[in-house]
């Protein structure tokens with residue numbers, strides 16, 4: 001099969017991934033991928049904000065390591081990117097990061113639904129048990145819409161991340177999904193099919209088929225990402241992801257080069 005680019009992969013600088021970028025790239029070449037992009041967790045406003053982001057002093061090393069991967073794997077197109085945490089109030093910091101290197105794209109991800117709760121953190125599952133899922137999902141999707149409208153991001157990461165540990169609202173969430181997707185469409189922002197969900201309790205690609213169907217109807221473009229935290233995870237379950245995208249009607253994925261978007265057919 002013709003693989004779309006894997007635009008979501010991490011490096012050891014975030015402290016919870018293994019393998020150097022050049023090893024991820026080598027694995028991509030073995031699989032027959034033509035294009036990948038590194039999108040490690042961005043430096044936060046303070047290095048001690050949490051323990052799973054690279055530090056600001058490491059940003060230049062990150063870029064250098066991606067360049068080494070390019071030199072060692074000349075047949076592969078390798079994009080330079082970050083997965084950036086969106087929190088309200090951090091916009092100026094994100095603009096500062098954007099100005100430092102010629103990034104191909106930023107993936108805007110919401111993990112934090114408050115300044116201190118990253119809802120996908122396994123160490124903080126107890127927080128879920130204190131609340132009704134609906135309120136958490138609502139806060140999450142409000143932030144996701146803000147991220148899409150901010151102009152800071154080309155791609156929105158793992159759209160329905162709150163399903164990770166299976167805390168599903170019993171209420172209907174169609175309205176919040178639709179409102180986010182409309183915002184993404186209006187701002188020309190893509191969403192990703194992220195296969196890491198298949199490796200979590202929810203056992204499902206982010207986003208769900210239902211959200212992806214809505215995205216297609218709304219006209220939101222897509223990218224693909226394994227969210228690899230080790231070289232062996234590159235391109236994982238991409239066949240299933242491409243099949244899902246085709247099933248709901250998509251015929252193209254998008255490429256980003258210095259933040260400009262280009263639509264690529266699955267057959268090319």
Ligand code: ZN
Pocket residue numbers: 010014016041229
């Ligand atoms: Zn991570």
Ligand code: FE
Pocket residue numbers: 083109111157158
């Ligand atoms: Fe993430």
Ligand code: FE
Pocket residue numbers: 008010083227
């Ligand atoms: Fe990630």
Ligand code: ZN
Pocket residue numbers: 083109157158227
């Ligand atoms: Zn991620």
